[in-house]
Amino acid sequence: MKNGSLLDTFAEEIRNLGFHTYRAAEWYRGELFVHEFLPASACLNSYSVAKVFTVTAAGLLYDRGLMSVEEKVAEIFRREFPEAHDPKWERMTVDHVLSHRAGFPSGFLDIDVQDRSEYGTDDFLQYLFRTRLVCEPGEQWIYSDAAFYLLSRIITKKTGRLLDELLWREVFSPLGFQEAAWSKCPMGYPMGATGLYIRTQDMVKLGALYLRQGTYAGKRILSEHWTRLVLERGYELCPAGKNGAYGKGGMYGQMLVVFPEDERVLAWHSHDGRDPAPLLDWLSRHTQ
Numbered sequence: 001m002k003n004g005s006l007l008d009t010f011a012e013e014i015r016n017l018g019f020h021t022y023r024a025a026e027w028y029r030g031e032l033f034v035h036e037f038l039p040a041s042a043c044l045n046s047y048s049v050a051k052v053f054t055v056t057a058a059g060l061l062y063d064r065g066l067m068s069v070e071e072k073v074a075e076i077f078r079r080e081f082p083e084a085h086d087p088k089w090e091r092m093t094v095d096h097v098l099s100h101r102a103g104f105p106s107g108f109l110d111i112d113v114q115d116r117s118e119y120g121t122d123d124f125l126q127y128l129f130r131t132r133l134v135c136e137p138g139e140q141w142i143y144s145d146a147a148f149y150l151l152s153r154i155i156t157k158k159t160g161r162l163l164d165e166l167l168w169r170e171v172f173s174p175l176g177f178q179e180a181a182w183s184k185c186p187m188g189y190p191m192g193a194t195g196l197y198i199r200t201q202d203m204v205k206l207g208a209l210y211l212r213q214g215t216y217a218g219k220r221i222l223s224e225h226w227t228r229l230v231l232e233r234g235y236e237l238c239p240a241g242k243n244g245a246y247g248k249g250g251m252y253g254q255m256l257v258v259f260p261e262d263e264r265v266l267a268w269h270s271h272d273g274r275d276p277a278p279l280l281d282w283l284s285r286h287t288q
Helices: 005-018 047-065 087-091 094-098 125-131 144-158 162-172 199-212 224-233 275-284
Strands: 021-028 031-036 181-182 196-198 246-250 253-261 265-268
Touching: 005 021, 005 031, 005 181, 005 265, 005 275, 021 199, 031 199, 047 094, 047 144, 047 162, 047 196, 047 199, 047 224, 047 246, 047 253, 094 144, 125 224, 144 162, 144 265, 162 199, 199 224, 199 253, 199 265, 253 275
Parallel strands: none
Antiparallel strands: 021 031, 021 265, 181 196, 246 253, 253 265
16 A cells, blocks of 8 residues: 555455456545556546536536525526426426436436437427426436436526536636546537546546535635535435445446545546446445
């Protein structure tokens, strides 16, 4: 173990368990470590870990008084709403969107598994607005990528900037990201839910931002209040393993996990369909 890093021994465990991992990174008390397993592109698809970045962008708006989590989505988009729409849309709030309680069908607008040509339109926002919700907003937890495309559009509506443009200026650059690219809808808006291609050693920095309650390298990026709200309400960052750990996983084994008591964050990019629980269990045993 060098300088308190777990990464080399964790890499051995990944190999022993046979996980198909491309790259892992660790942030430990301000130091960054990277381990390469397999040849891969510098930037890899983070799949649903992208949602944490979209939550972070929402936090920027919240902190500046540009958006309330209790705000009604229909009021934000009043001019864009079709005359004929499901009345349940009128009761949907930003909080419902952030917490997967908006009422969208399960798996709705998932470009990772669906053929987008089947949507029948290039205007994904209108496609959402014309959708009948399956339940009253707030009534049920139903995981759906549609919510985070909607959040991407809310951020643009409120700021006049695309989601990725806002993040480059306010998060990616201050955190020293090398490069990033985001899959977009046919009209040019980032999908919000998935398709964020970044370096593993940059992905891990987002966990450090939440670990340090909104600061990175001494600079305030998010309010401490927002970082607490994210954890209290489960805005994507949820319990992961033991020791108070929390994180977010993505399709094919992507993972971002924070160990607060150990002041440690790990992230990895993979292409593996297995449950990452054995890896999280190992980390729980080797952290405080």
